[in-house]
Amino acid sequence: xxxxxxxxxxxxxxxxxxxxxxxxxxxxxxxxxxxxxxxxxxxxxxxxxxxxxxxxxxxxxxxxxxxxxxxxxxxxxxxxxxxxxxxxxxxxxxxxxxxxxxxxxxxxxxxxxxxxxxxxxxxxxxxxxxxxxxxxxxxxxxxxxxxxxxxxxxxxxxxxxxxxxxxxxxxxxxxxxxxxxxxxxxxxxxxxxxxxxxxxxxxxxxxxxxxxxxxxxxxxxxxxxxxxxxxxxxxxxxxxxxxxxxxxxxxxxxxxxxxxxxxxxxxxxxxxxxxxxxxxxxxxxxxxxxxxxxxxxxxxxxxxxxxxxxxxxxxxxxxxxxxxxxxxxxxxxxxxxxxxxxxxxxxxxxxxxxxxxxxxxxxxxxxxxx
Ligand SMILES: [Mn+2]
Numbered sequence: 469x470x471x472x473x474x475x476x477x478x479x480x481x482x483x484x485x486x487x488x489x490x491x492x493x494x495x496x497x498x499x500x501x502x503x504x505x506x507x508x509x510x511x512x513x514x515x516x517x518x519x520x521x522x523x524x525x526x527x528x529x530x531x532x533x534x535x536x537x538x539x540x541x542x543x544x545x546x547x548x549x550x551x552x553x554x555x556x557x558x559x560x561x562x563x564x565x566x567x568x569x570x571x572x573x574x575x576x577x578x579x580x581x582x583x584x585x586x587x588x589x590x591x592x593x594x595x596x597x598x599x600x601x602x603x604x605x606x607x608x609x610x611x612x613x614x615x616x617x618x619x620x621x622x623x624x625x626x627x628x629x630x631x632x633x634x635x636x637x638x639x640x641x642x643x644x645x646x647x648x649x650x651x652x653x654x655x656x657x658x659x660x661x662x663x664x665x666x667x668x669x670x671x672x673x674x675x676x677x678x679x680x681x682x683x684x685x686x687x688x689x690x691x692x693x694x695x696x697x698x699x700x701x702x703x704x705x706x707x708x709x710x711x712x713x714x715x716x717x718x719x720x721x722x723x724x725x726x727x728x729x730x731x732x733x734x735x736x737x738x739x740x741x742x743x744x745x746x747x748x749x750x751x752x753x754x755x756x757x758x759x760x761x762x763x764x765x766x767x768x769x770x771x772x773x774x775x776x777x778x779x780x781x782x783x784x785x786x787x788x789x790x791x792x793x794x795x796x797x798x799x800x801x802x803x804x805x806x807x808x809x810x811x812x813x814x815x816x817x818x819x820x821x822x823x824x825x826x827x828x829x830x831x832x833x834x835x836x837x838x
Contacts, residue, residue, distance in 0.1 A: 469598050469627055472516040472552075474698035475666035476683035477504040478561065480535045481527035485781065493534065496781065499716050500527075501538055503685030506713040507698050508542045512550050514700055514711070518595050519552050522666025522681060523559025523605060523633030526572050531562075540576055547581035553595050555602050558586035559633040559666055560649060563605040571604075585631075590615045597626035598703070601660075605633050606650065616656050627703045630657065633666040636674040661703055670694035671710055679708055685715050689753050692718035716780065718751040727758030727789055731767025734759075738775055738784065747779040759786040 482496030489498040504525075511519055525539060547554040558571045563586060571586035585591045585602040588611050593600040601619045606612040612634075621628035634650035636657065649667070654675050657663045663678035669691050671682030681699045686692060696715035701708050721741050726734045738754055745752070764786075776782045 469518070469596060469703045470514075470516045471629070471662070471664070471701040471703070472511040472514055472519045472698055473522065473664040473679070473681045473701055474507045474511070474520070474684060475522035475633075475664075475681040476524045476559070476669055476687075477507075477521070477539075478524055478527040478683060478685070478687055479504055479539055480531045481687060491534070493532075497535075500685045500687075501535075503683075503696060503713060503715055504539075505542060507684045508546055510698060510711055510713055511546065511552065515550075516552060516700065518598070518600070519546060519554040520600075520629075520631055520664045521554070521556040522631055522664050523557050524561040524666060524683075525556060525559075526562040529562060529564050529569065529572065531572050536572060536575065539573075540579070543576055543582055544579050548579055551581060553581050553583070555583045555585065555593060555600055555631060557602050557631055557633060557666070558604040560605045563588075563607075565607070567607075588615070590618050594625070599625040599628050601628065601630045603630065603632045609650065612650050616652070619656060619659075621659050621661075627661045628659075629703075630660040630663045632657075632663065635667060636665065636678060636680075662701055662706060664699075664701075671697070671699065673708070677706055684713065686718045686751070689718060689720055692720060716751060717749065718753075719745055719747075720753045720755070721745065722755050724754065724756045725758045726756055726763060727760075729758075729763060731763050731765065731771070734763055735767065735771040735775065739778065742775065742778045742782075747782075749780050751781040752779040753783045753785065755785050755787065757787045758789045760789045760792050 478500060480497065482494050482500050485494040485496035487495045489495045491498060526535065543554065546552055556573055558573060562573065563571055573584050574586055576582060577584045583593050583602065585604045587604065588606045591602045593602055599622055603615055603619060606615060619630055632652055634652045637651050637653045657675045657678045660677055663675065665674065665678055665680045668680040669683040669687060671680055671694065673679050679699055682694060682696060683691065684696055686696060695712045697710055697712040699708055699710055724737060724741065726737065734756065741754065742752065772784060
């Protein structure tokens with residue numbers, strides 16, 4: 469039995485990015501969609517016996533219709549046209565917080581050869597000589613425990629495979645402190661011939677037979693050094709191989725110390741650094757330390773937006789000079805992140821009965837300096 473395991477496509481993410489591409493979605497959303505499509509191209513080329521998506525195919529509970537159509541087209545291609553039996557589980561990002569809302573992936577249930585697993589309950593799926601225990605994201609720890617207790621390998625089958633979305637226990641470095649994150653005890657993972665995990669975005673082995681496939685595109689700076697792609701898994705004996713797919717480069721320019729410098733000098737230093745790393749097609753974070761009130765006051769008004777033209781995306785973080793005692797924030801830069809953070813939060817929560825646009829407008833009134 470040969471399996472392809474991929475995960476965390478987060479389709480729809482990147483909507484706060486400013487430039488729009490040909491599709492009308494943002495260029496960043498297009499990147500994220502491309503990662504998902506490239507992974508499916510590779511899986512079709514590898515022609516496994518079974519394909520697994522271990523959760524968070526969508527970034528939000530309610531994706532745009534256009535995003536759902538893209539997801540459906542590719543799953544149809546994989547399962548119905550290429551006839552690769554495919555199992556997709558709900559993750560914490562795309563599982564609804566209220567059961568009556570239902571999971572977006574449920575819409576794909578009718579696709580031939582596709583097994584959709586959502587709704588807080590384990591589903592056992594037999595394919596050939598292998599039993600797949602597909603455990604979607606559960607709403608509560610109690611529900612998770614009840615369902616995990618049902619995950620007992622059956623010796624009737626040559627292989628038993630567990631599919632789950634969450635944090636492998638005892639590995640705090642893997643916790644992304646996400647809302648609704650769930651912990652999977654190692655003793656329940658170790659019983660299986662293979663465990664296909666989702667949630668952690670950098671592919672890695674976490675227990676004797678348990679692997680995270682990682683995400684199909686980089687979604688945060690903590691993923692900048694990790695290649696993106698999918699796992700090809702041979703069972704009996706277990707052999708796991710990573711296949712890379714194309715993804716956007718992410719870099720971090722760390723600790724440019726600007727103590728005692730004026731804002732216009734700082735802008736020039738950042739510009740030179742960006743030239744050195746050939747930043748045009750990359751997502752770049754710049755950490756500037758030793759910033760004083762004087763640095764901010766002497767920074768030309770449009771400097772950040774002009775620097776932004778030099779990268780695909782640019783996030784400049786100014787860190788205050790520790791010897792400066794004042795408590796006042798950093799105007800544009802600090803506030804800029806606060807309002808962006810709040811909008812991101814607004815987009816990520818269910819706002820039943822509220823108008824998202826009105827809330828967004830009101831919030832910006834209070835959080836923006838302009
Ligand atoms: Mn997740």
